[in-house]
Amino acid sequence: MAAADPAAPGAPLVVTGRALSQGLERALTRLGEQKGHINELNVFPVPDGDTGTNMHLTLEAAWREVSQLPPDAPVSAVTKAAAHGSLMGARGNSGVILSQVLRGWSVSLREQDSLDPEGLAEALAEGSRVAYLAVKRPVEGTMLSVARDAARAARQALEKGADLPQLVEAVIAESWAAVERSRDQMEVLRDAGVVDAGGFGLAVILTAIGERVTGQAPERSGRARDEGAEISPGRSGVRVLGAAAAVAPEGGFGYCTEFALIGAELDPIEIRSRLGDDAEDDSALVVGEPGLLHVHLHTKEPWDLLVRAAQLGKIERLKVEDMTSQHQDAQARGRSPDQTLATRPLGVVAVAQGEGFRELLLGLGAAWVVEGGQGNNPSTEQLLQGVEDAGAEAVLLLPNNDNLVLGAEQAAELCVREAMVVPSHNLPQGIAALLAFDPGAPLQVNRHRMERAMEGVHAIEVTRAVRDSQLGDQKVVEGALIGLLDGRLVSSGSEVEPVVLSALGELPRGSVEVVTLYRGADVETEASERLEQAIRERFTELEVERHDGGQPLYQFIISAE
Amino acid sequence: MTVRIVTDSTCDLPESRRQAAGVVTVPLRLHFGDREFQDRVDMDDRQFLERLSSAKQPPRTSQPPPGDFERAYRRLLADPADEVVSIHIAAALSGTVGSATVAAQAVDPHRIHVVDSRTVSLGTGFQVLAAVELADQGRSAQEIVEALSSMSHRTGIICLLDTLRFLQLGGRIGRVQAILGSALSIKPLISLGEDGAVIPIGRVRSRKVGMLRLSELLVEHRPLTRCGVLYVGDPVDAEHLLRDARGTFPGMDILLQHASPVIGAHCGPGTVAYCYLESRS
Numbered sequence: 001m002a003a004a005d006p007a008a009p010g011a012p013l014v015v016t017g018r019a020l021s022q023g024l025e026r027a028l029t030r031l032g033e034q035k036g037h038i039n040e041l042n043v044f045p046v047p048d049g050d051t052g053t054n055m056h057l058t059l060e061a062a063w064r065e066v067s068q069l070p071p072d073a074p075v076s077a078v079t080k081a082a083a084h085g086s087l088m089g090a091r092g093n094s095g096v097i098l099s100q101v102l103r104g105w106s107v108s109l110r111e112q113d114s115l116d117p118e119g120l121a122e123a124l125a126e127g128s129r130v131a132y133l134a135v136k137r138p139v140e141g142t143m144l145s146v147a148r149d150a151a152r153a154a155r156q157a158l159e160k161g162a163d164l165p166q167l168v169e170a171v172i173a174e175s176w177a178a179v180e181r182s183r184d185q186m187e188v189l190r191d192a193g194v195v196d197a198g199g200f201g202l203a204v205i206l207t208a209i210g211e212r213v214t215g216q217a218p219e220r221s222g223r224a225r226d227e228g229a230e231i232s233p234g235r236s237g238v239r240v241l242g243a244a245a246a247v248a249p250e251g252g253f254g255y256c257t258e259f260a261l262i263g264a265e266l267d268p269i270e271i272r273s274r275l276g277d278d279a280e281d282d283s284a285l286v287v288g289e290p291g292l293l294h295v296h297l298h299t300k301e302p303w304d305l306l307v308r309a310a311q312l313g314k315i316e317r318l319k320v321e322d323m324t325s326q327h328q329d330a331q332a333r334g335r336s337p338d339q340t341l342a343t344r345p346l347g348v349v350a351v352a353q354g355e356g357f358r359e360l361l362l363g364l365g366a367a368w369v370v371e372g373g374q375g376n377n378p379s380t381e382q383l384l385q386g387v388e389d390a391g392a393e394a395v396l397l398l399p400n401n402d403n404l405v406l407g408a409e410q411a412a413e414l415c416v417r418e419a420m421v422v423p424s425h426n427l428p429q430g431i432a433a434l435l436a437f438d439p440g441a442p443l444q445v446n447r448h449r450m451e452r453a454m455e456g457v458h459a460i461e462v463t464r465a466v467r468d469s470q471l472g473d474q475k476v477v478e479g480a481l482i483g484l485l486d487g488r489l490v491s492s493g494s495e496v497e498p499v500v501l502s503a504l505g506e507l508p509r510g511s512v513e514v515v516t517l518y519r520g521a522d523v524e525t526e527a528s529e530r531l532e533q534a535i536r537e538r539f540t541e542l543e544v545e546r547h548d549g550g551q552p553l554y555q556f557i558i559s560a561e
Numbered sequence: 562m563t564v565r566i567v568t569d570s571t572c573d574l575p576e577s578r579r580q581a582a583g584v585v586t587v588p589l590r591l592h593f594g595d596r597e598f599q600d601r602v603d604m605d606d607r608q609f610l611e612r613l614s615s616a617k618q619p620p621r622t623s624q625p626p627p628g629d630f631e632r633a634y635r636r637l638l639a640d641p642a643d644e645v646v647s648i649h650i651a652a653a654l655s656g657t658v659g660s661a662t663v664a665a666q667a668v669d670p671h672r673i674h675v676v677d678s679r680t681v682s683l684g685t686g687f688q689v690l691a692a693v694e695l696a697d698q699g700r701s702a703q704e705i706v707e708a709l710s711s712m713s714h715r716t717g718i719i720c721l722l723d724t725l726r727f728l729q730l731g732g733r734i735g736r737v738q739a740i741l742g743s744a745l746s747i748k749p750l751i752s753l754g755e756d757g758a759v760i761p762i763g764r765v766r767s768r769k770v771g772m773l774r775l776s777e778l779l780v781e782h783r784p785l786t787r788c789g790v791l792y793v794g795d796p797v798d799a800e801h802l803l804r805d806a807r808g809t810f811p812g813m814d815i816l817l818q819h820a821s822p823v824i825g826a827h828c829g830p831g832t833v834a835y836c837y838l839e840s841r842s
Contacts, residue, residue: 364745431745435765435766436763453765453770513766
């Protein structure tokens, strides 16, 4: 059965919504087969087998929405469903970037019933463009480069007059070539002799969709082999999705009105005009994508606004606040605590794994702890739920993991509450940030103070290598203990103490005063005591503290500050 | 007519300065076990630190008995034209103001004016210095009291403790309780509220970060008229803070003082602090 349906005899082949939907299903299957392999593509042999799993879970969320569509749904509906599903289900940085690629496709194809070579080339270009926007500091040799190079190949093929199968073949070939190039584009990858895991995952997806829509399995040129690596975009974040809020004066007191608008088949600019004058006011915020929008504006007549909004889509997470009485409420609240008012003005939501860490974070004043971390990244939706569960009007999010920073940024953008991310890359940073939290200070001030507090906090993580690798001229065998200092592999060995001591030795003398050991779930108390003793003996000037973190995978997480 | 200034041992002004200004100082009391000491009279900083390190029980402190104030007031008021302004540690922290008031009632409530400084240590000390200056200018006791009442909200202390233990043992924990409840050992930054009660202003894990924070916080109170550095125990970190403050406020006469044993008993060794008097805006 040919998957690509001829639009008319002799005319160029086009891709129907059904074929694209089947392509996505095939991509999900392929990614499922490959995810273990992609998980192994890590620059460092740490057990953060996330990239493959995260991309798979993200694509699965996309597919769940696509599979609800009628079989004859047009291409526009398929890509929209995929974009929406992946946006809510995005996990990890790689998942977020993938969701943005799908979002770009959906924006580009919003009026297309089917896909011709021109439409395909444009969708790939838009997917690449939107994904680049999501990352503040894009890096060569990642999923982004694969998306961009694939789009460029499509454009070039189109200019040469390629038909659909030829164009698809060019895209697939170029995406794998880009994956291959990633090995040389980043120093960490070159040193480790691997390719980028996220790029590899995207190439798998493009290949599977391409094979399905053209009904053939094109030759893979330069198929990347068993090595690769995920490059985390580091301290990057997601920009505002959709229309940006413009700047203009705000007219007097009224009602602060916020809601999510589900299912409105219009872009944010159109929504603004349909919602009326208040929404067209430049201080109003209408962001997101058609079908899932976040509206935040001030109006004197929220009832009229809501009537108009209800005609456009389903209103969820509605919050209307009388700004005039808000002020008085805030003053009254201090004097007579209202038991029915469960909300606090400002709260911290932290992500952590391990009962010890959970209790510690709550003890330090976190309003809510979302379960998750290394190897178990919560989805954007789960982070959003955490923000809701915190019972706070405004929220500061501590992702506490490299791979959750983008997802947290996305959750902060999508949530109806005022939310900001303090980009903590590990739990020691998160705890330092939380210590600086002052519930009485404004959100912005807190974010600034918390980011400042994270500076100068070093994290040492001790875990077991999940595959053989190289540390300088030293070979690290699978199963060996390894020490990572601020995410960088610095030591290895068969015993915990030398691995930790040598990692601590990497820190400039005098820069550290307090070392805190957080014992993992599988470590005996005695081992923790021995480590404390060893550190005290070697570094006599340090204060050493021991706690139970209860985290999986990591024997020890150590903060040095 | 002369206005005489009385204070207590917790004002932490150098003895030479107090003597030169003719300020009379009434000592608070310190108890190690059954033994009672007069703050800074029969126990100095070094003796205090030695005793503290070997004490089985934490020391306790108490206000001076009213009799001490009575004696001082009677001596100062021998001339019927003279008046007394008696400036003391915040009533929220100590019963000293109470003792002084009882004594004033007994001696001559019209000529003795007891002032709650609403702060502690050099914060009180700066009010004492201001009162001395005003008295030298020939101001009446009533005028001095009015000037001080507008000054108390401009004086402050920001303090880094090495541990919350001493504050806790001394029962002066106040709202700082809120930052307990954590398994982690943290170094609290504290200050005093409007009424002089202890309030938390931050928490850090290392001294170095805490000291940086203190210096940052001090800058927020600019412009300053007076500034001082206070410590308990080792002076090294306090000297560091002194250098920071000199950099920020060049030319200012900045005091570096060991806290009186009574203050030390509540803050514990390792405490460092800035005391300041903000300029009138």
